Amino acid sequence: MSDALINGLAGAGGGIIAQLITYPLQTVNTRQQTERDPKKTRRKVGALEQMCQVVKQEGWERLYGGLTPSLVGTAASQGVYYYFYQIFRSRAEVTALDRWRKGVGDGSVGMLSSLVVAALAGCVNVLLTNPIWVVVTRMQVQEVYDEAGVWGFWKGVFPTLIMVSNPSIQFMLYETLLKKLKGRRTTSKKGNDGVTALEIFLLGAVAKLGATVVTYPVLVVKARLQAKQVTGGDKMLHYKGTLDAIMKMINHEGFSGFYKGMSTKIVQSVFAAAILFMVKEELVKGARMLVTRNASLIKVARSKPP
Known part of the structure; x- marks a missing residue:
């Protein structure tokens, strides 16, 4: 089993677990992002209060509405992302070592290279999995097709491609912090560069926090485009494209419209990323141990005389 496949499967597994734990917050956040109330007639409510309202008015099951397609989307998205990330990362590491042998650099992948690797993996991921996420947002395949045809499944792909910067920034911060932590461990008296599960949890949380704060406005635009478009009535509720959505949001809601539900998203995404x-x-470590153990057993079995 290749290292890229191990990372892809582990990423899919980790994404599913994180999604199951944080899905109610994601449901509330999607509603906050797609809510359009330019006259501000409704009282603002927090995430917890909104969750209680959903449970009271629509039942517990609404907090998990669309969970199945979302889990499929998460598994596919994280699996594809980590698979290609590991492929591009391995090539970047080989290039860094070659440069080091020639007297350039220290042999490790730098911040800029980490950013490029994450961006490339993110672009591949978006192009392959965007149709799944459109369906997750809408939960009705037929509605998407009836409204905009086949191309409707790629609605919001432009801001989604821009959102590649989110995991790119996230992984750049994560790899940089991880490298510094391991370097500090190596230079200590113990000489151990191992990292605990809790430290990975905290590093992932910090990295996601930085990425979310920077890219949140683009995420709101993407959610608006992928949500069901309002036909008839007020034209401000219908978006023709990314630029049209941005201009209408600025004109009718102000810049605050780009930050709707940000606090909820920070809690949900940071916690989910950390998990x-x-x-x-942990799954990668376990898989590598199993692969190594099986390889050793096969080697021993082959070395025994018949």
């Missing part, structure tokens, strides 16, 4: 990183790394 994902921790679970994924």
Whole structure:
């Protein structure tokens, strides 16, 4: 089993677990992002209060509405992302070592290279999995098709491609912090560069926090485009494209419209990312141990005389 496949499967597993734990917050956040109330007639409510309202008015099951397609989307997205990330990362590491042998650099992948690797993996991921996420947001395949045809499944792909910067920044911060932590451990008296599950959890949380704060406005635009478009009535509720959505949001809601539900998203995404990183790394460690053990057993079996 290749290292890329191990990371892909581990990423899918970690993503599913993180999604199951944080899905109610994600449901509330999607509602906050797609809510359009330019006259501000409704009283603002927090995430917890909104969750209680959903349970009271619509039942517990609404907090998990669309969970199945979302789990499929998460598994596919994280699996594809980590698979290609590991492929691009391995090539970047080989290039860094070659440069080091030639007297350039220290042999490790730098911040810029980490950013490029994450961006490339993110672009591949978006192009392959965007149709799944459109369906997750809408939960009705037929509605998407009836409204905009086949191309409707790629609605919001432009801001989604821009959102590649989110995991790119996240992984750049994560790899940089991890490298510094391991370096500090290596230079200590113990000389051990191992990282605990709790440390992975915290590093993942910090990295996701930084990425979310920077890219949140683009995420709101993407959610608006992928949500069901309002036909008839007020034209401000219908978006023709990314630029049209941005201009209408500025004109009718002000810049605050780009930050709707940000506090909820920070809690949900930071917690989910921390869980994902921790679970994924533990699954990778376990898988590598199994592969190594099986390889050793096969080697021993072959070395025995018949």
